[in-house]
Amino acid sequence: MQHFFFAIFFEKYLANSKIFCTFARLYVFIRIMIKEKIQNLLGQVESLQANTAEEVEALRIKYLSKKGLVTELFNDFREVPKEEKREIGQLLNQLRQTYEERINALREQAALQATKAEADAMDLTRTPDPIALGTRHPLSLVREQIIDIFSRVGFTVAEGPEVEDDNHVYSLLNFAPEHPARDMQDTFFIEKEIGVQKPSDILLRSHTSSVQTRTMLSQEPPIRVLCPGRVYRNEAISARAHCFFHQVEGLYIDKNVSFADLREVLLYFAKEMFGPETQIRLRPSYFPFTEPSAEMDISCDLCGGKGCSFCKGTGWVEILGCGMVDPNVLESCGIDSKVYTGYAFGLGVERITNLKYRVKDLRLFSENDVRFLQQFEGC
16 A cells, blocks of 8 residues: 555656656746847847938837837746846846937937938028018119110110219319309218318219219220219208119210210110100200200100199109210310210119109108018019
């Protein structure tokens, strides 16, 4: 009987031993498997690459999400024998930290690349938002239109300084020493000896004719120039006058230039600027630098020449002064008046703009009121 019980005990013991060995081998297998996975994943971490935020997020999901490869190892960690947990736990924590650092580094790198790509694609010459793009000033529009019209008949643009001397502004243009324009109440002088007229007096030019004298002194005929620019006069600011305004003056000097040539050029300008139905008339006038001299009127396009409040019932509107260049001016500038003749004209840009756009107050052109300027968008 004792042998019988011993046999049964030995049989159960052997069976339990087999089960124990099986579990032992299983734990060893799990430990080895986890360590191999950890080593494999550590070997992959440096090879991870991502260029965009979407690619970085895909890597995070693959490795660190709830079903990620690193997280699955933590689930397997439950089966590790107690005496192995410390070692395996340290390895797993190191693995997770390594992947988190790598993915964070890739995220920063992707953000920098996105910022650089955005900066490379940015047009640094563009007007910054939200500043809206402006439009051209009405005076600039009309000035360019005037220049374009006269350029079609051979005129080229000439420019000169706004701060001039008396010689180029008055003396060479046949102004008498006692002419009112040379008084301080009419002209802005910068340097002037009181009571004495000197060619060296410095002033703000009162007309762009000074550019004409500089051109005649520096060039040989034939001369065909257009002189646009800003001029200054000592006047009270009102709806009809200002202390600065803009002019465009023209000069043509050659052999056999006649008053008929002047009239045809001005008629061409009037029709191009104000319409093909526009008529002109020339009235005798006086300017120190032209002889004969005239003022030119155009037919009022509001009333068709019948008379209205705008043209003061006359049917005509004055727009410019003109005439044949005085022989004294030619001689003063070193041009033989017996060989060459010429004509000159001058018009105010504000005056033409008033007529073209029906602007009744000169002050609007210099007040920078956006409500006024916005009316010219698309012109």
